[in-house]
Amino acid sequence: MSPVLAITAGALFAAGTYLIMQRLLTRIVIGLGLIGHGANLLLLGSGGPPGAAPFTDQAGQAMSDPLPQALVLTAIVITFGTTAFLMALAYRSHALTLSDAVEDDQEDRRISEANRRSAA
Amino acid sequence: MTAVVGLLLVIPLGAVALTLLLPKLVWRRSVSLIASTATLIASVAVLFGVDGDGPIIVNVGGWEAPLGIALVADRFAALMLSVSAAALLGVLIFAVGQRDNDRAFPSFHAVYQTLAAGVVLAFLTGDLFTLFVAFEIMLTASYVLITHRAGPEQIRATMTYVVVGLVASGLFLVGIGLIYAATGTVNLADLSVRLAEVDPALRTAIGWLFFMVFGIKAAIFPLFFWLPDSYPTAVAPVTAIFAGLLTKVGVYAIIRTQTLLFPADKPSTPILLIAGLTMVIGVLGAIAQGDIKRILSFHIISQIGYMIMGLGFFTVAGIAAAIVFIVHQVVVKTVMFLVGGLVENSSGTGRLKEVAGVLHKFPVIAVLFLPAALSLAGLPPFSGFVGKLALVQAGFESGRWLVVAVSLFASVLTLFSMTKIWSGAFWGTPTDNLVRAPAATMVMATGGLVALSLVIGLAGQPLLEIATRAAGDLLSQESYRAAVLVSGS
Amino acid sequence: MNVRQSLLAETGSRTVVPTIFIVSLFLLVVGHDAPGGGFVGGLLAGAALLVVFLSGGRNEVRTLLPLHPRSLVGLGMAVSITVASLGLVFGSSFLDAGKITLDLWLVGEISAGSSLLFDVGVYLVVVGLVATVLMELGRPEESAS
Numbered sequence: 001m002s003p004v005l006a007i008t009a010g011a012l013f014a015a016g017t018y019l020i021m022q023r024l025l026t027r028i029v030i031g032l033g034l035i036g037h038g039a040n041l042l043l044l045g046s047g048g049p050p051g052a053a054p055f056t057d058q059a060g061q062a063m064s065d066p067l068p069q070a071l072v073l074t075a076i077v078i079t080f081g082t083t084a085f086l087m088a089l090a091y092r093s094h095a096l097t098l099s100d101a102v103e104d105d106q107e108d109r110r111i112s113e114a115n116r117r118s119a120a
Numbered sequence: 121m122t123a124v125v126g127l128l129l130v131i132p133l134g135a136v137a138l139t140l141l142l143p144k145l146v147w148r149r150s151v152s153l154i155a156s157t158a159t160l161i162a163s164v165a166v167l168f169g170v171d172g173d174g175p176i177i178v179n180v181g182g183w184e185a186p187l188g189i190a191l192v193a194d195r196f197a198a199l200m201l202s203v204s205a206a207a208l209l210g211v212l213i214f215a216v217g218q219r220d221n222d223r224a225f226p227s228f229h230a231v232y233q234t235l236a237a238g239v240v241l242a243f244l245t246g247d248l249f250t251l252f253v254a255f256e257i258m259l260t261a262s263y264v265l266i267t268h269r270a271g272p273e274q275i276r277a278t279m280t281y282v283v284v285g286l287v288a289s290g291l292f293l294v295g296i297g298l299i300y301a302a303t304g305t306v307n308l309a310d311l312s313v314r315l316a317e318v319d320p321a322l323r324t325a326i327g328w329l330f331f332m333v334f335g336i337k338a339a340i341f342p343l344f345f346w347l348p349d350s351y352p353t354a355v356a357p358v359t360a361i362f363a364g365l366l367t368k369v370g371v372y373a374i375i376r377t378q379t380l381l382f383p384a385d386k387p388s389t390p391i392l393l394i395a396g397l398t399m400v401i402g403v404l405g406a407i408a409q410g411d412i413k414r415i416l417s418f419h420i421i422s423q424i425g426y427m428i429m430g431l432g433f434f435t436v437a438g439i440a441a442a443i444v445f446i447v448h449q450v451v452v453k454t455v456m457f458l459v460g461g462l463v464e465n466s467s468g469t470g471r472l473k474e475v476a477g478v479l480h481k482f483p484v485i486a487v488l489f490l491p492a493a494l495s496l497a498g499l500p501p502f503s504g505f506v507g508k509l510a511l512v513q514a515g516f517e518s519g520r521w522l523v524v525a526v527s528l529f530a531s532v533l534t535l536f537s538m539t540k541i542w543s544g545a546f547w548g549t550p551t552d553n554l555v556r557a558p559a560a561t562m563v564m565a566t567g568g569l570v571a572l573s574l575v576i577g578l579a580g581q582p583l584l585e586i587a588t589r590a591a592g593d594l595l596s597q598e599s600y601r602a603a604v605l606v607s608g609s
Numbered sequence: 610m611n612v613r614q615s616l617l618a619e620t621g622s623r624t625v626v627p628t629i630f631i632v633s634l635f636l637l638v639v640g641h642d643a644p645g646g647g648f649v650g651g652l653l654a655g656a657a658l659l660v661v662f663l664s665g666g667r668n669e670v671r672t673l674l675p676l677h678p679r680s681l682v683g684l685g686m687a688v689s690i691t692v693a694s695l696g697l698v699f700g701s702s703f704l705d706a707g708k709i710t711l712d713l714w715l716v717g718e719i720s721a722g723s724s725l726l727f728d729v730g731v732y733l734v735v736v737g738l739v740a741t742v743l744m745e746l747g748r749p750e751e752s753a754s
Contacts, residue, residue: 032286035290093272140679
């Protein structure tokens with residue numbers, strides 16, 4: 001795996017991880033997209049040296065491994081679907097609450113409040 | 121027989137296509153119900169075929185392993201398929217009985233059958249990447265089901281669920297990338313041969329990465345936080361099928377990959393430690409809650425601990441016990457959530473403070489709840505007892521006293537939290553909000569699954585025998601490799 | 610919904626959209642042994658729908674499609690699954706592909722595989738999905754209640 005590919009994948013993971021820690025849904029969606037891209041790059045890099053065509057009809061010609069490319073294509077299709085779904089979800093959340101932020105869990109809040117009250 | 125294994129995929133996918141095309145609700149319902157029944161029949165047929173004649177291999181597209189994608193039905197997969205198909209059918213009947221599920225949401229049956237197809241593919245696949253695809257099919261369908269009819273609270277809870285699921289999928293892809301770079305294959309049978317030649321340190325690292333990925337889906341300690349947050353917000357049948365199936369598919373993947381790719385010849389202390397913590401923390405969380413569905417959600421986590429414990433022994437007895445326990449859990453967990461749904465359906469709430477006296481107002485719900493609850497706590501003669509007894513025996517054989525003691529302690533706490541639901545919701549003077557009598561179809565669907573769990577309890581011995589043969593196959597690996605790698609040639 | 614239609618976008622889309630559709634069909638047809646295929650073709654057709662959506666709005670997209678997007682997905686899946694299970698019927702494996710070669714007198718020899726039919730299904734599914742996304746996300750803003 002070439003260093004450039006490795007560093008890019010790492011950077012994508014770092015940025016994606018940072019973004020999904022945020023409260024805003026739009027950032028989370030973008031963060032997940034970046035993580036997906038990072039994973040895809042890693043997958044692509046696992047297939048050995050790049051630069052040649054995956055299929056060729058001439059014997060003896062350099063060929064790169066077609067399998068990781070097929071895997072990446074499948075993964076991209078899946079990411080495409082889930083990203084569309086996430087955007088729909090973010091849109092719905094915005095329409096319902098007029099805010100883009102993810103709230104704390106209601107039940108957790110209720111329990112922690114009860115604890116605070118009993119402690120006081 | 122290979123055609124039947126192919127049919128197992130064609131049936132749910134065909135049902136998806138038809139239910140998307142058919143304009144009338146009645147037709148969609150019939151197609152969906154027929155498809156689920158057919159899946160159940162086909163899986164039981166495969167189970168008997170596999171138990172008699174050994175694993176069935178389907179080389180998809182005629183490409184032989186390790187080049188092509190192989191579908192492998194061995195005893196473990198067939199057993200899981202049969203019990204999952206039963207749970208899927210039961211919950212589907214319940215959902216149809218509840219009426220408003222598929223009426224308000226035209227694509228309900230299509231999405232439900234997609235989920236079924238994903239589950240079937242996850243059990244059948246003999247290929248790591250196809251396992252990823254199966255997980256995605258299953259999870260994407262589950263994302264849609266959990267958001268259907270969602271208000272602001274559900275959207276928030278689902279967001280956690282979806283984001284955690286997608287992060288796990290990203291890590292899964294990373295794992296596949298690493299394993300492919302190390303070995304040059306993603307076929308499970310081929311991997312089990314080639315991974316043995318890989319540097320042990322690298323192999324351990326990849327092993328733990330996969331343990332973590334599937335651990336997120338299975339909700340083991342400390343990766344369970346998303347589950348009690350999101351599951352209770354969905355409608356009852358959806359929560360029931362999630363609780364009964366999805367985490368168990370994660371456990372299935374853990375057991376499959378750990379035994380086939382990263383085998384150990386002695387009990388694994390880290391895995392047993394995780395198992396013990398999962399059991400105790402899950403059940404402690406359950407005790408702290410005051411809502412039926414949330415109590416049950418924490419119980420899912422606790423019970424996952426038992427399955428992981430069985431794996432952690434790495435003995436035939438341990439894994440056989442884990443398999444029996446999973447089979448019992450798929451049925452009983454589904455029943456518990458359906459009963460929780462029945463209570464909610466009658467009263468409009470599942471909070472123990474706001475509902476009481478179900479026993480007096482609707483005794484049928486109590487009758488359904490009691491055997492399932494006692495089975496969950498592991499009392500004889502119910503199905504949970506068979507699994508737990510086998511686990512305890514396996515623990516003694518391996519000489520791991522501590523984790524066995526922890527598991528018994530967690531069982532007592534489980535019984536305690538069941539009595540909490542029982543005394544909270546079922547005893548006492550009936551509250552005014554108990555107005556809607558449960559529909560006959562919903563009661564029948566739940567009752568059918570209760571009967572199945574009773575049968576599992578009574579037929580404990582034959583089940584344990586099949587599970588022991590399945591565990592033997594898993595641990596020896598040879599039968600799996602031999603079946604996949606030479607088939608068709 | 611009050612969409613201000615841009616004359617430029619509308620006129621432009623009238624020439625661009627049919628062209629994209631034809632290229633997408635081309636990709637679909639050559640896909641069985643050349644770069645292309647149902648997914649890429651479907652995405653390209655989806656891009657054409659996007660252009661229609663941008664220039665004419667949601668209703669334009671709906672009138673352009675012969676079926677409801679959901680039925681389009683269903684039809685596509687039905688086609689693909691039928692082709693995939695042909696292998697089961699003819700005794701070979703699930704998803705197995707067959708191929709026929711026709712010698713058409715003037716046109717020359719053409720060959721087509723069952724994978725082409727499978728790709729037609731994939732194409733329909735992808736177009737249906739993109740259309741669903743456009744229809745659902747392109748809905749006029751709902752107010753919070």
